[in-house]
Amino acid sequence: MEGAAQWYLADPEATTEWGMALAPCLEAGLVLTFSGDLGAGKTALIRGILRGLGVTGTIRSPTYALLEIYELSRLYCYHFDFYRINNPESLEDSGFRECFRSDSLCFVEWPEKVSAWLPPADLALTLEPVGTGRLLQVRQASAQGMKCLEPLLAPSLPR
Template identity: 40%
Template sequence: MTELTHYNQYIADENAMIAFGQQLIQAINKLDNNKPVVIYLNGDLGAGKTTLSRGMIQGLGHQGNVKSPTYTLVEEYHLQNKHIYHFDLYRLSDPEELEFMGIRDYFGTDTICLIEWAEKGIGLLAEPDLIVNIRYADNARDIDLIAQNAQGEQIITLLAAK
């Protein structure tokens, strides 16, 4: 099987974004290891980063609300033997704040880290397996997934095989 390094998806609306998030988490769930998965979510305010995260978290069975961690920096979910950490670093004023919250402890085995505004934590965050770029396309969205290593390539390959 040839590994893919890039994947593009057109997303028509919020429901399609949630469905895509569910497809993405199912691909991640098929990985045959318990290594951490790190995903950087890039896009303008309101582009759909949190909506994609909501789809992923609900795709593992979470029934409650999935709120943006804009003020708390991180929201935790423990589902299907996975620890999902959803970060939003938009309000981070200094990357050193991540050191104080023990950022390195979040990247352990059986973890999935979804990081919005990762550029604000450069130097302290784990390197991503996958970068997700979300762009406005009129009233819809265009998503590009770019693998950053072999695990990212495997995720894209599994997603493309859906």
């Protein structure tokens, strides 16, 4: 079960808005991966999603901490950044595996760094600079991923 869709995000506000629009479609148990070069907008997009989920305080990039945790009334959110990981074996004793549960929502930047270790994604998002904005490509990699993107695929929404 696979599908793909893309959006052009003209400026940082469009990135935030897209993330906020996705937020209400997300449910516990999903894994979302975010690919793209340094500065592509992965963290910016995840910030939009977290705002849409109701996070009000500072949303830090997990660049150095590897993981930032948000406990919302509805669910636990784990935001990972694996840029600095060079071998997935170093994660074996980290306990990070236990973050991927049916009652949690996981956002993973730099999934390529740990692909041998990472559970399969439901949505695989890729950001790429195009012009002054970003091209966002979203691959729905599971039935749950298909379902949660559905509301954003309505033909009435600008693409």
